[in-house]
Amino acid sequence: MGVAGKPGASRVLIEGLKTLEYRGYDSAGVAIQHEGGLVVLRRAGKLAELEAALAELEPFGTTGMGHTRWATHGPPTEQNAHPHVDTHERVAVVHNGIIENHEAMRRELEATGCRFRSDTDTEVLAHLISERIKAGDDLSEAVRVTAQRLEGAYAFVVVSADHPDTVVGVRHFSPLVVGLAEGASFLASDIPALLPHTRSVMPLEDGDVVTLRPDGVSVCDVDGAAVERPTRTIDWDPVRIQKGGYKHFMMKEIEEQPAAIAATMASRLDDATGSIHMDALDALGDRLRAVTRMTFVACGTSWHAGLAGKFYIENIVGMPVGVDYASEFRYRSIRGGPDHLIVPITQSGETADTLGALRDAKAEGSPLISICNVPESSAARESDAVIQTEAGPEIGVASTKAFTTQLVALYMLALDLGLRRGVLSHDDVEARITPLRRVRYAMEGALRQAALVKEVAHRYADAQDFLFLGRGVNYPIALEGALKLKEISYIHAEGYPAGEMKHGPIALIDASMPVVTIATPGRVYEKVLSNIEEVRARDGVIIAVCAEGDERVRALADEVLEVPAVDEDLSPLVNVVPLQLLAYYIAEKRGCDIDQPRNLAKSVTVE
Ligand code: AGP
Numbered sequence: 001m002g003v004a005g006k007p008g009a010s011r012v013l014i015e016g017l018k019t020l021e022y023r024g025y026d027s028a029g030v031a032i033q034h035e036g037g038l039v040v041l042r043r044a045g046k047l048a049e050l051e052a053a054l055a056e057l058e059p060f061g062t063t064g065m066g067h068t069r070w071a072t073h074g075p076p077t078e079q080n081a082h083p084h085v086d087t088h089e090r091v092a093v094v095h096n097g098i099i100e101n102h103e104a105m106r107r108e109l110e111a112t113g114c115r116f117r118s119d120t121d122t123e124v125l126a127h128l129i130s131e132r133i134k135a136g137d138d139l140s141e142a143v144r145v146t147a148q149r150l151e152g153a154y155a156f157v158v159v160s161a162d163h164p165d166t167v168v169g170v171r172h173f174s175p176l177v178v179g180l181a182e183g184a185s186f187l188a189s190d191i192p193a194l195l196p197h198t199r200s201v202m203p204l205e206d207g208d209v210v211t212l213r214p215d216g217v218s219v220c221d222v223d224g225a226a227v228e229r230p231t232r233t234i235d236w237d238p239v240r241i242q243k244g245g246y247k248h249f250m251m252k253e254i255e256e257q258p259a260a261i262a263a264t265m266a267s268r269l270d271d272a273t274g275s276i277h278m279d280a281l282d283a284l285g286d287r288l289r290a291v292t293r294m295t296f297v298a299c300g301t302s303w304h305a306g307l308a309g310k311f312y313i314e315n316i317v318g319m320p321v322g323v324d325y326a327s328e329f330r331y332r333s334i335r336g337g338p339d340h341l342i343v344p345i346t347q348s349g350e351t352a353d354t355l356g357a358l359r360d361a362k363a364e365g366s367p368l369i370s371i372c373n374v375p376e377s378s379a380a381r382e383s384d385a386v387i388q389t390e391a392g393p394e395i396g397v398a399s400t401k402a403f404t405t406q407l408v409a410l411y412m413l414a415l416d417l418g419l420r421r422g423v424l425s426h427d428d429v430e431a432r433i434t435p436l437r438r439v440r441y442a443m444e445g446a447l448r449q450a451a452l453v454k455e456v457a458h459r460y461a462d463a464q465d466f467l468f469l470g471r472g473v474n475y476p477i478a479l480e481g482a483l484k485l486k487e488i489s490y491i492h493a494e495g496y497p498a499g500e501m502k503h504g505p506i507a508l509i510d511a512s513m514p515v516v517t518i519a520t521p522g523r524v525y526e527k528v529l530s531n532i533e534e535v536r537a538r539d540g541v542i543i544a545v546c547a548e549g550d551e552r553v554r555a556l557a558d559e560v561l562e563v564p565a566v567d568e569d570l571s572p573l574v575n576v577v578p579l580q581l582l583a584y585y586i587a588e589k590r591g592c593d594i595d596q597p598r599n600l601a602k603s604v605t606v607e
Pocket residue numbers: 299300301302345346347348349350351354397398399400487601602603604
């Protein structure tokens with residue numbers, strides 16, 4: 001985060017970094033102009049360490065910047081924390097992303113006598129900019145000329161002791177947004193950091209160089225040509241970003257899911273006609289008619305949503321659908337084309353792997369519809385159309401409400417596509433919309449089982465390994481349950497198609513490894529019960545997700561996590577709830593840092 005012209009800048013920066021901490025939190029630092037120099041303070045560990053160091057001082061300064069780090073180059077030590085400075089500590093830089101050609105420039109600078117203090121790629125920026133200032137450039141010029149030399153994906157922000165009330169930032173494939181207020185201007189890698197000061201934001205584009213001063217900002221490209229960027233007004237309610245009495249954001253967000261999916265449906269389901277309308281499809285116009293195939297590209301939990309989306313589109317529309325990890329898609333020989341609709345699914349809209357896949361597909365001429373939760377994010381702005389999930393800001397690193405709203409968005413996309421392609425009648429759609437509207441009540445029913453899930457969680461919190469099994473549209477939910485558990489409790493967990501267990505993983509089955517199996521009504525129900533028998537025959541421990549009152553499953557399982565029965569297609573929305581709760585309560589029992597698990601970041605903006 002950067003600020004120019006705001007009294008008490010040291011406090012402003014700490015508060016801003018707190019809203020950004022979910023993006024990475026292994027070390028933090030600030031650089032603030034003060035009495036003709038720079039006060040640079042850095043601490044390893046959580047932001048609270050830096051806050052404590054600053055608490056000894058009265059809030060000071062009007063211009064400076066701060067950074068919380070998710071280490072890419074060099075361990076998360078104080079020495080490697082940002083800001084990084086030049087030899088005489090007159091220039092300070094904070095940076096998100098990777099400078100891929102930093103080593104050559106480091107060698108060049110060391111040959112001229114530059115003394116490096118850190119293992120980071122970032123530090124070369126401070127020395128290069130300092131050299132340009134010595135050569136007579138002003139700060140904006142020095143930053144702009146330096147940026148011309150860089151390769152990689154990055155956003156960085158610079159302050160200099162010799163340029164009062166000035167902050168310069170560069171955006172190149174990592175997010176950076178300007179905030180405009182009366183008598184002060186701000187810069188941040190995500191919108192929530194700006195909201196306490198202004199709702200007037202100016203998202204920057206790749207290649208932009210922005211100069212902040214108290215009375216306003218100017219933007220140019222790396223060649224120095226002025227560019228105009230539109231300003232938008234954000235109407236988010238900052239209160240929603242707070243925990244609202246919950247112990248963790250994650251639990252708040254698990255419980256927000258019924259409301260979040262209702263909000264995601266609201267603007268697309270037409271009460272009067274009982275029909276559905278995804279305006280994102282209108283935006284594609286004639287290009288949609290040329291589409292013969294579709295591929296979802298995503299990472300992590302969003303990739304699991306894509307696996308469920310494949311079922312929806314193929315079952316309802318009859319169109320072949322691919323699902324690919326974005327980081328793998330980029331190295332395929334087929335990466336899109338005019339008849340190949342690419343659908344990036346991304347909560348943050350800033351995941352570097354997904355943005356890379358989006359840009360590759362765009363270069364191949366693919367129409368692009370992003371399913372995204374953050375308005376004005378890079379994915380949202382670079383796609384032809386956006387299906388905005390209405391989960392609201394998701395702060396917990398482990399994604400929950402964003403996932404279930406993605407599932408709803410994908411189901412509605414399938415219905416509208418089916419309607420447009422004539423494979424669904426209005427009656428078909430209406431028959432599906434009624435249960436879709438009601439699924440939120442089934443999710444609420446699943447949430448009411450939390451106390452029972454907590455008891456089961458505490459019985460198995462010491463297990464070292466878990467296996468999650470699911471079939472059909474619930475196979476992605478088995479994967480999601482495993483990811484939730486490993487992410488926040490650090491227990492090794494694998495998700496597998498239930499039918500695959502006998503092809504290998506069955507060798508792992510014993511009384512020490514709980515097997516979580518999704519056994520709710522559907523076409524594959526009997527098959528799943530056979531899988532449960534296979535596990536029992538090897539002294540395995542079964543924790544089964546099943547429909548309320550299902551005595552057959554209860555007779556076979558060691559534990560049951562009951563949920564209200566819903567249509568098979570919609571069951572992922574309900575079945576994922578006990579798995580989210582199971583992971584949460586196990587992690588809580590183990591004393592883990594649930595909202596900010598070790599080594600993770602909410603938005604992975606590096607490849
Ligand atoms: C989900 O719980 C994880 N935090 C992670 O897998 C996440 O889904 C992934 O990094 C993709 O993030 P995105 O949806 O913002 O692109």
